[in-house]
Amino acid sequence: MTFHPRPEAGPAKPWAFPAPGRGRLPNGLTVLHCHRPGQRVVAVEVNLDAPLDAEAAGLDGVATIMARALSEGTDKHDAEEFAAELERCGATWDAHADHPGVRISLEVPVSRLAKGLALLADALRAPAFADSEVERLVGNRLDEIPHELANPARRASMALSRALFPAQSRLSRPRQGTQETVQGLDAGAVRAFYEAHVRPATATAVIVGDLAGTDLDQILADTLGAWQGGTAPPPPRAPITADDTGRVVVVDRPGAVQTQVLIGRIGADRHDRVWPAQVLGTYCLGGTLTSRLDRVLREEKGYTYGVRAFGRVLRSEPDGSGAAMLAISGSVATDVTGPALADLWTVLRTLKEGGLTDAERDVAVQNLVGVAPLRFETAAAVAGTLADQVEQYLPDDFQARLYARLAETGTVEATAAVVNAFPTDRLVTVLVGDASAIAEPVRALGIGEVTVETG
Template identity: 30%
Template sequence: MRSRLFSLVALSLLGGTPLLHAQGAALPASTTPPRLAAPKALQLPTMVERTLPNGLRLVIVEQHELPVVDAQLVIRTGTEADPAGKAGLATLTANMLDEGAGSRDALALAEEIGFLAVRLGTFAALEQSTVSLHSTRTTLDSAMALMADVVLRPTFPEKEFTRLKSERLTALLQEQDRGPAMADRAFSALVFGEAHPYGRSVNGTRESVEPMGLDEVKQFWRTYYRPNNATLVLVGDLSVNEAQALATAAFGGWERGTVPPVTYARAQAPSSTSIHIVDKPKAAQSSFRIGTIGVPRRTADYYPLMVMNTALGGSFTSRLNNTLREVKGYTYGAGSSFSMRREAGPFTARAEVVSAKTDSALIEFMKELRGMRTPMPADELAKVKRYLRLGYADGFESTSDIASQVAGLVPTGLPLSTLGAFDAGIARVTAADVQRVAARYLDPTKLRIVIAGDRASIEPALKATKIAPVDVRDMRGRPVLVP
């Protein structure tokens, strides 16, 4: 009897017969989902600010649960400072930092990182360049000294520069055969213009990277990698005084300098909707990028926009994903986002759609964008706000998470108190707020619609939708003459 019951239970778990009570009666099916408790207020750790005499700002967060420390050094300059015709310079500069530093060449540096069992990374984005470190408490002194070598004493070996540049050129060539990358590049250029930093790829182009020399990399580093242009975030198992002493020992001798401001003209949002095809012959799918210029991170509409976008395309159960994936089956996933930067970044709705349904998918995209401008039902509003409030704590689970959250405030200059204001900010959002920001920022008559796909098969159907005029562009957004 016991073996028979065991078999029935096992079969049930594998999707066979219903699970039985010991007496043989079937368990009742559950038809009511569990009730979620009200979101609890998130208690953030204390964040302490200090400034070294050379101008380096410190943000220190004590977390003593585990003997680890995460550090992020954020330079408040990124690819936006790439000179005209030199797109990709900031990212190449960041990539070169750990290719040899202090007395170590690239191989010796990699061996030291392995010996200390630390993680060290360097990268650049639009508005920042970052060096990150994860270390145990016992190896922190040595790890911080290594990090300081990478930031203050990179050797910029010619051999490694040649290799990195060759890898970059190969990657740029590969992008020309990838629909999503083609759509991303063309969309940015069409929304902001190629002359605007937001309209260029952070990796540059073949024309900008190929002639780039090592002296230009060194000059970018000398100009922008200065303590008075940087913030060091330290999170983990150390006291404020210990953190300040470590930072002083590692970076106290870093010389401050005059950092030129980065300026550029403000981009103009489109005045009408247009459809632009980036031709990828015989492509099995079409890469959609739909949007316009959005808002800067400092916008007063931040919280209503978070709620509105989460409902539209910011979660798996969003309207776009539900319609295009679950109901229609056109894609594996669809979504939307506001990239909020120091200045207004893009609003983008996106999906990779089976080619035969390109026109149908566009119709559904436009329906959902229009529908977002009508009042949001109370149950949907409550669900979205709960989703955001409950999920916010995920960003503070580890020392690395906390460091990233703090570092994310640096480029925009937002105060540390911003992190603790999220829960109350989302809780205050009303349906009227959501409708107001949707009406203001989601105008279906003023969009750039970029679709990278097989022009021969998708162009006639796109024109037949009569949603907007259709033309053909290359992956930089430039017009293409077609027969």
């Protein structure tokens, strides 16, 4: 039998995260655009400077309802007509609110870009906020809340936020509001939030795709350029403070066969020079199936299907201040909750005493830097990252420089960063599970005071 010779990999091609062009429309809207040959579906991201801190007292969730309502009718189309127009031009739409602000995502074939941007412009310029549509969205949101409370991972996230941040901080409360706050929302509250915070002068549009042969300037002038609005003072943003005194919160779920584990604190965000080393060290700790936590808790002990460590930016400020949530998450069988946490703390202590290995560092660099070209193959991935940079007040070349810095970061530096990120005596641990079975074994570990909440 004759076999064909095995194909060999060709020489590596140089790659860098794409650099966008930047401009500003006469109405004040900032525009970032990036030509990506072959990407015939254009991705558009719009950042609105409407952070959750700007929600009025007792109206948590109004930013989420407003974001969802933007596509529920304009001065030209009612909700059904708007949805039909999006479908006719082959577009997809998504919108959500988070601590930094409201984000709208649109994907549309380049041949229908003008139509897609016209619909986006109408939604930003003159949303209808019809009473019936807002009532429906409020009802939908109220229906979601019981499901979120029943989800162990979501419940753990809520409990960690409440434990870390002071009660008066918006960071301590659910992003999309609670049943008590959402049920009081109406079209008037939604419109008031829109009028106070949505205007072109404080918004940014990111457009990524194959723009060859497209008169983007003219399309923008005819669509988003028609959106008008005045100026306003920056929305309020309270300073980020947190209490990461080592302690354990058990959210009681009687009879639960698994314990959802979420361990966290706040730390440096992307403005801090330690961020690349922190990313690298955290990846070595729990970024993949071959990380140290998985190797011990999953492969050696069989406690879990997987444990992950990560850092997620919470909010950044124009002056370069801000914070990220640094966390470890996973789930374990109820009867091994105590041993699993004991081994997890052992991993953290061993990391401090012995450090990472060069092999771990090399694998992390290969996975984070080497696969970057695949990660950013789509226009949507590039647009989302550029929009994140805008939202976090980072320079346009931040992502490109980050990969260079990751490749330059050594093992010792990565070790120091991850040890500082996860100090064993400054971690808040949330366990969602059967308190009668897990509270006492966890108390015996001595990792902090244990309190029990009803689920």
